[in-house]
Amino acid sequence: MNDILNPSQWVFAIGDASFALNAETVVMSLFAALALVLLSYAASRRVSMVPNILQNSAEMFVEGFFDLTSSSLGARGSRYFALIATTFLYILISNWMGVAPYLSEPTRDLNTTLALALIGFSVAHYSAIRVKGFKGYVKAYFEPFFLIFPLNVIGELAKVVSLSFRLYGNIMGGAVIILVVSDLVRQLVLPPLMMIFFGFFVGTVQAFVFAMLTLTYISLAVRD
Amino acid sequence: MEITGTELVRAAALLGAGIAMGFGAIGPGIGEGFTAGKACEGIARAPEHANLLTRTMLVGQAVSESTGIYALVVALLLIFVV
Numbered sequence: 001m002n003d004i005l006n007p008s009q010w011v012f013a014i015g016d017a018s019f020a021l022n023a024e025t026v027v028m029s030l031f032a033a034l035a036l037v038l039l040s041y042a043a044s045r046r047v048s049m050v051p052n053i054l055q056n057s058a059e060m061f062v063e064g065f066f067d068l069t070s071s072s073l074g075a076r077g078s079r080y081f082a083l084i085a086t087t088f089l090y091i092l093i094s095n096w097m098g099v100a101p102y103l104s105e106p107t108r109d110l111n112t113t114l115a116l117a118l119i120g121f122s123v124a125h126y127s128a129i130r131v132k133g134f135k136g137y138v139k140a141y142f143e144p145f146f147l148i149f150p151l152n153v154i155g156e157l158a159k160v161v162s163l164s165f166r167l168y169g170n171i172m173g174g175a176v177i178i179l180v181v182s183d184l185v186r187q188l189v190l191p192p193l194m195m196i197f198f199g200f201f202v203g204t205v206q207a208f209v210f211a212m213l214t215l216t217y218i219s220l221a222v223r224d
Numbered sequence: 225m226e227i228t229g230t231e232l233v234r235a236a237a238l239l240g241a242g243i244a245m246g247f248g249a250i251g252p253g254i255g256e257g258f259t260a261g262k263a264c265e266g267i268a269r270a271p272e273h274a275n276l277l278t279r280t281m282l283v284g285q286a287v288s289e290s291t292g293i294y295a296l297v298v299a300l301l302l303i304f305v306v
Contacts, residue, residue, distance in 0.1 A: 162290050169293030176300065208279075209286035 004175060007109070022109055029106035032094045036086075039093075061085075068212075072219045080218055083123060087116060088211035095171060095203025099195050105203075108175055110168045117164040120214035121156075128221035159217055163210065170206045174198030233306065241302035248295020255288035 009020040043058035051059060065085045070077030091107060098105040106112045129137045141152045178198060182191040263281035267274045 165297060166286065166290045166293050169290075169297045172300070173293065173296045205282055205286060209283055212279075212283050213287070 004108075004179065022111065024104055025106050025109040025112060028097065028104055029094070029112060031103070032090060032097060032106055035093055036089055069215060072215055073222070076222060080123070080127075080215070083119075084211050084215050087120070087214060088207050091116070091167065091207035091210055092204060095207055096199060098171070098175065098203070099199035105171050105175070107167055107171045110164065113164040113167040114160070116167075116210070117160045117214075120163070120217060121160045124214075124218045124221040125156075127218060131222045163213055167206055167210055170202055174202055237302045237306040241299040244295050244302065245299040248292050248298075252289045252292035256285045259284050259288065 007022045007024050010023050010026075011018055011020045040058070043054045046052070047055060062085065065088070066077070066081055069081045069084055073080060094105050094107045094112070097103045098108070125137075128140070132140065141149050143152075175198075178191060178194050181194060185191075259281055263277050266277045270277075
């Protein structure tokens with residue numbers, strides 16, 4: 001139980017300051033990225049008119065996500081499609097990694113989810129400035145009237161917090177529940193079933209929700 | 225046997241974790257059940273839109289779940305960190 005909350009760290013010291021990297025998170029997120037690259041390479045290696053099973057599922061995925069982004073962003077959808085789809089796939093693979101032995105989810109670390117949420121946040125605000133111009137972007141904070149400005153700012157920051165804590169809490173909570181219940185039943189029968197539920201079902205739903213909410217925040221930001 | 229200050233803090237943290245999780249689970253429970261029920265009604269009325277309804281339901285449930293997740297994070301902090 002203790003190593004789930006106090007992960008092993010690499011500590012670097014530069015001058016007086018020292019900073020720590022969570023070793024497991026770094027390695028596992030590189031692993032997830034590598035898996036993503038290999039998977040997409042394998043899916044697009046031999047593109048043919050009669051697709052094999054990998055190409056077929058990749059095409060289905062791309063088509064489905066393209067429909068999703070263009071239904072909520074319209075003509076601008078193709079610009080953000082890659083970001084949303086990659087976020088989804090990365091979180092999906094990260095969440096599924098917890099099921100495999102010797103691997104752990106990089107999304108179990110708050111740093112990973114916070115980074116992912118910050119990417120979506122920056123993209124949303126950058127595109128808001130791009131679409132509305134700087135004046136229009138600032139003006140949106142003073143609507144409907146002047147005094148509401150602090151509430152709008154807090155609301156924007158709360159989006160990042162809620163997005164990252166939702167993913168982190170779900171994955172971390174799942175991992176802790178699996179550990180506790182596995183200990184209670186002496187590793188009999190239940191752990192694999194709970195792995196399937198928390199790893200595959202909750203992992204898929206949370207990855208989808210994360211991507212959808214990022215998409216929603218972007219579409220709220222660029223809407224006139 | 226005397227109860228020391230650290231033991232008292234530990235006991236209060238554990239109690240607090242239980243209370244936080246218990247009360248924090250009420251809201252998401254009601255919210256998610258309500259969402260699922262409404263989605264069922266919608267699917268019964270318009271089965272051809274089942275995909276869209278299920279998708280929207282899952283996103284809505286995850287959003288209403290987030291308060292429960294905050295309670296969980298707080299409870300975990302109280303148990304393992306305090």
